[in-house]
Amino acid sequence: MDPHLLKKLNAERAARRAVALVTDLGDGRDRIVHEADQVAGALGEALAKAFRSGKSTTVEAEGRTFFINVHVPPARLVVIGAVHISQALAPMAKVAGYDIEIIDPRTAFATPDRFPDVTLHADWPQDVLGKQPLDSYTAVAALTHDPKIDDPALEVALRADCFYIGALGSRKTHGRRVERLTAAGFTQQQIERIHAPIGLDIGAANPAEIAVAVLAQVIGAMRSRGLERAVGDEAA
Amino acid sequence: MTVQEPDSPSVLDETRDPLMIAEAWMRDGRDVAIATVVETWGSAPRPIGSHLVIDAEGNFHGSVSGGCVEGAVIAEAVDVIDNGKPRMLEFGVADETAWQVGLSCGGKIKVFVERLG
Numbered sequence: 001m002d003p004h005l006l007k008k009l010n011a012e013r014a015a016r017r018a019v020a021l022v023t024d025l026g027d028g029r030d031r032i033v034h035e036a037d038q039v040a041g042a043l044g045e046a047l048a049k050a051f052r053s054g055k056s057t058t059v060e061a062e063g064r065t066f067f068i069n070v071h072v073p074p075a076r077l078v079v080i081g082a083v084h085i086s087q088a089l090a091p092m093a094k095v096a097g098y099d100i101e102i103i104d105p106r107t108a109f110a111t112p113d114r115f116p117d118v119t120l121h122a123d124w125p126q127d128v129l130g131k132q133p134l135d136s137y138t139a140v141a142a143l144t145h146d147p148k149i150d151d152p153a154l155e156v157a158l159r160a161d162c163f164y165i166g167a168l169g170s171r172k173t174h175g176r177r178v179e180r181l182t183a184a185g186f187t188q189q190q191i192e193r194i195h196a197p198i199g200l201d202i203g204a205a206n207p208a209e210i211a212v213a214v215l216a217q218v219i220g221a222m223r224s225r226g227l228e229r230a231v232g233d234e235a236a
Numbered sequence: 237m238t239v240q241e242p243d244s245p246s247v248l249d250e251t252r253d254p255l256m257i258a259e260a261w262m263r264d265g266r267d268v269a270i271a272t273v274v275e276t277w278g279s280a281p282r283p284i285g286s287h288l289v290i291d292a293e294g295n296f297h298g299s300v301s302g303g304c305v306e307g308a309v310i311a312e313a314v315d316v317i318d319n320g321k322p323r324m325l326e327f328g329v330a331d332e333t334a335w336q337v338g339l340s341c342g343g344k345i346k347v348f349v350e351r352l353g
Contacts, residue, residue, distance in 0.1 A: 001270055003262055003353045010259050025274065028322035028350050056285030058275055067274045067348065069285045 001030055008032055009071070016073040016135055018051055023067045025058070043068075052225055073137040074099050075163075075222055080125050080153040081144035082109035085168070088211035089141070090118045096215060098139075103128050105149060125153035139164035139218045141198065145173075151180060158190050164221035166198040166214060195221075254287040254298030258352060267292040268352040269313035273300050277328070278343035288347075292317050300347050301327070313349050322350040 005021070009032055012019040022043070023030040033039060035051045043066060046059035050070040058067050077093050079086050082104035093100040101119035104110040110122035121128045134140065140157035142150035145168055154177075157165045167177065174196040181191050199213030200220070250256045254270075261268050271288040273280070281302035288298045288306060290313035300309055305327045316323055328344030 001350055001352050006255065006259055006262070006270075006352060010255055013255070023272075023348070023350075025324065025348060056274075056283075058284075067272070069272060 013071050018072045020068050020070045025065045076138040078140045080142040084207040085210050088208040129156045134160035136161045138162050142167040164218050166195040168198045254289045257297045258289040267317045269316045271309050271349045274348045275346040280343040280345050316349045320351050
């Protein structure tokens with residue numbers, strides 16, 4: 001492997017950018033491919049699949065054998081609101097391999113006692129997210145029900161092109177949210193990226209079940225990145 | 237205010253990530269080989285893409301199996317560092333060396349070993 005390539009690969013990984021190291025197993029030559037790069041043919045198809053699934057693979061293309069080692073940043077889930085749903089969502093998300101953090105400026109809610117072993121920020125979303133920017137491998141679930149807290153986070157998430165954005169609230173609540181975001185200058189196309197009401201429609205009847213619906217929707221969004229049709233249906 | 241901040245897997249752990257270690261070793265002027273699991277069959281202990289990095293003295297970090305074949309990979313890697321030619325290694329229960337360095341889990345793996353630089 002070219003030492004410069006290894007340096008570049010490590011820098012991309014540290015910066016949370018999805019990259020693949022493609023090695024020709026015949027002669028050992030390798031190169032770095034970014035997720036947005038256009039690669040033709042069987043190799044391109046295998047690359048797209050590897051980026052989506054996060055699974056490395058060997059592929060035969062152009063009469064050669066290539067090994068695609070894909071490095072996808074660990075998915076992050078940022079939850080706005082240290083609420084009852086979040087208490088169930090935090091351990092579930094962890095089990096599913098998500099790096100979860102919870103943001104809620106209300107210090108009565110954001111206590112280590114209520115959220116053991118979870119990264120917890122008792123601060124405003126706009127302050128926390130200014131220091132730790134969101135990216136396209138981050139999901140944001142706004143669960144406070146309070147526009148003062150949820151809206152700033154949703155705005156940052158829309159601008160950062162998060163792979164999933166969900167917001168708790170009834171259709172009526174969401175209607176008012178759409179009005180506010182429109183007034184803030186977001187387009188209809190941008191606003192439609194918000195999953196609201198949040199979660200897959202599984203008839204969730206309590207906070208823990210809503211947490212399941214939210215996590216399932218997040219996973220569906222992660223695994224269908226770049227596909228035209230989303231995995232599963234919206235609205236719950 | 238951050239109330240709590242446990243180990244965050246979203247940040248690369250420079251003391252445990254094999255590719256970060258390989259880069260650090262290279263910076264120190266050490267000769268390095270990188271071994272990568274490129275194919276698996278059956279129950280393999282480490283997924284495709286896993287790395288073991290080795291230096292010329294046989295120091296290593298990471299893993300390509302649950303410890304079953306690392307010794308053999310390290311020996312081959314020292315050769316690869318010497319002559320610079322990448323090598324493909326296969327391990328499995330069908331291997332004639334199974335009793336010494338096979339995978340007790342019954343799986344099969346292919347490991348690509350290349351020199352850094």
